[in-house]
Amino acid sequence: MTELPGTDNDQGLPAHRGDPLAEQRAMARGAAVVDRSNRGVVAVTGPERLSWLHLLLTQHVSELPADTGTEALVLDAHGRVLHHMVVAHTADTVFLDTEPGDVPELVEYLQKMVFWSKVEPRDASSELAVLSLVGPDTPEVLAKAGLPAPERPHGVAALPDGGFVRRMDWPGQDAADLIVPRDALASWWERLTAAGAREAGTLAFEALRVEAQRPRLHLDTDEKTIPHEVGWIGSAVHLSKGCYRGQETVARVANLGRPPRRLVLLHLDAGDETLPVPGDPVLRDGRAVGRVGTVAVHHELGPVALALVKRNVPADAELTAGADDRVAPVAIDPSSIPPEQDAPPPGRAAQLRGGLRG
Template identity: 70%
Template sequence: DVEAPELAELLAYLKKMVFWSKVEPRDATAELALLSVVGPDTATVLASAGMPVPDGTESDRAAAIEGGGFVRRTARLGKDAADVVVPRHALDAWWERLTTAGARPAGTMAYEALRVEALIARNGLDTDDRTIPHEVGWIAPAVHLSKGCYRGQETVAHVSNMGKAPRRLVLLYLDAGDEQLPTMGDPVMMEGRAVGRVGTVVQHHELGPVALALVKRSVPVDAELTAGADTPARIDPNSVPADEPEPPGRAARAGLRRR
């Protein structure tokens, strides 16, 4: 599951990394399609559509669909959701079964609004060439800190063991109409200086105009900000991660100094 512009480069890299394992990376875009079921009735809809319903625990997160594909339970978008991967030739049939089972059709605008509300960064939209996994919440779901060599390992290990990420992903409330909304890549300003970068901008059905933004860790939660062309913005305090405990490397170094 990767952004389309990055597919060729990632596939080429994965093929280079095949040594002794019996694996064959390939582009499955023409073979498989993805449907997302989101909301508190996810399990009921899946069962009514004749799909397996994994419970979402570590040991039961995904289950195969008879005839091809699989269901992957996830809590990424709201409290409950599932990714339904089906053979592309059967996409229309599964769409019909899910909607008949009670799912209400929604497009990408609704999906993106829920993604922003859930603080899920999308690569290339909510990241730039300086982004590290710690800044956008990708350590727990995507990085194995005990693994051997991989691209960017030194930076990831250093921040995990010795420090904190220089920026953090937050939700911005925007005080503007459609015609004044900032766009992806616009700066976030505080007292005349750039302190962040705007990512995805959406209109949410409850929150109104909101955006994801990468801002410097030093920016106060209650700071008066502007985004893009002087659009007033403020940080949702509930989107700011809790203070992290002291990194193990720094704690160990402090212990040695006290001896």
């Protein structure tokens, strides 16, 4: 039997609750809750929080209404992704939740950029933890638990006794993140399971994330990744917004419509072999043409993975992936290649030229 892959990024969290494939089916057909409390949380307060963040992030947040959210990135000067975050604006605070281990570096960068702005960024990871509720029955579970169900996508609503619930934006799937007081994590878990959510582990969550082609920083990206390659244009980058570090690269690549690589879904013909792992090469005729990202065993698709491959690799190319004893034939799912990656939409160049003026 093909070995179920895990990820070092989620060490310390339950990989499954007894039956990872059944947990996936619950997420796909009902609702399941997964502990994602290893994620970091940054809180930004102060009267200038929105205008200040607007200058640092790739997303347009200067007028982000209260009780709404979005996604955003921090780029380096060459337009490469350093941080990905999910944003929630509640009352008088903007919360940014990030990949495990990213908060210290992100907070250090934010604090260096304060200057004279009236803002206070701080690490709130010890105060708040993330639970994710996934599945078409998400609204029903929230209602049975006596909780609000904000509008999709990215609606935000306060939770009793602190924290908030935020609807997630997954293609073809309903989901919500609950950012709850860390010392009440167990009681929130019990509340959601009592309302009908099945207990699930990170394996199930990651498998459905791979199916939805939702990239994850550090797993599906490397030090060279730019937003266009992994589908973060639109969801985390506002193309008509300028005035942030790395935006010249964003505008130039969007104008040309030709990112050097693209994120694709791979089907793995692993048989009884051990699956590739993140960072393994994708090979064509013995030459590396990409890198493996998140690997999962899906309850319907079987072994699958996200991968960054060179844009000129055809969908029907004969490929292998892995290293040493993990090499296995793979095939690109042609439906995973967005047509907009091959040519910019009409009028994009003029829009981008306007965006460069801020």
